[in-house]
Amino acid sequence: MVTAWVLSAVLLSRFAVDFIAEGPELAVPFWALAMLCLAVMGVNALSRPKRQAANRDTNYDRRIKAALLLLIPVGFIASSLDCTGLSLRGCSPFCTFIKLIWIPVIAVACIAYYVSADRRGPAALLLMSLVPLFPHCICYNVANAWWIDHIGASPECYVWGFVVCSLALGAVQAGKRYLVTAALSLVIIAGSLCFFIGHHYFKFPW
Numbered sequence: 001m002v003t004a005w006v007l008s009a010v011l012l013s014r015f016a017v018d019f020i021a022e023g024p025e026l027a028v029p030f031w032a033l034a035m036l037c038l039a040v041m042g043v044n045a046l047s048r049p050k051r052q053a054a055n056r057d058t059n060y061d062r063r064i065k066a067a068l069l070l071l072i073p074v075g076f077i078a079s080s081l082d083c084t085g086l087s088l089r090g091c092s093p094f095c096t097f098i099k100l101i102w103i104p105v106i107a108v109a110c111i112a113y114y115v116s117a118d119r120r121g122p123a124a125l126l127l128m129s130l131v132p133l134f135p136h137c138i139c140y141n142v143a144n145a146w147w148i149d150h151i152g153a154s155p156e157c158y159v160w161g162f163v164v165c166s167l168a169l170g171a172v173q174a175g176k177r178y179l180v181t182a183a184l185s186l187v188i189i190a191g192s193l194c195f196f197i198g199h200h201y202f203k204f205p206w
Helices: 002-022 024-046 058-084 093-116 121-133 145-151 156-174 178-202
Strands: none
Touching: 002 024, 002 121, 002 145, 002 156, 024 156, 024 178, 058 093, 058 121, 058 156, 058 178, 093 121, 093 156, 121 156, 156 178
């Protein structure tokens, strides 16, 4: 989880710096959300797993776990909509692969982990969530321009999906901070959906 925090910090920081160009009305909420997410991720990464009390409601825990795991593929879908909209084709072959194949595979892996409760599940899901961060996006915009100028493609398209995944897995492993994790994840997803509508139908903010 520490690795996930470092990657998220690097990608969100670069994104946030570039996003300043969009003005304070958009940049300030972006920075606030990024810092809150990194704070919660950091605390989860450094927390020891919470021991389950004898009288703890395990059904409640399972419902919360199911909800958090559900948010993982939803977060990646929301990120995908930001980039490619409702089109089945992405800006690059790898983008199409992530949208049509890899995100469904992640969803199946979330179900498998929920059913099996295998302790290796979080590590496997985290490794799977790294794949969409491979630099592949060639859409030249505020978020991607710096990366494209320097390495030819951007890893930013799925960074918020990766953040949702890292938040959810951190909370599941720690057994703590369920509500704040769910709230932040829902804010990210809602923000992504608003960007999808604004970007693809109203050309806002670009």
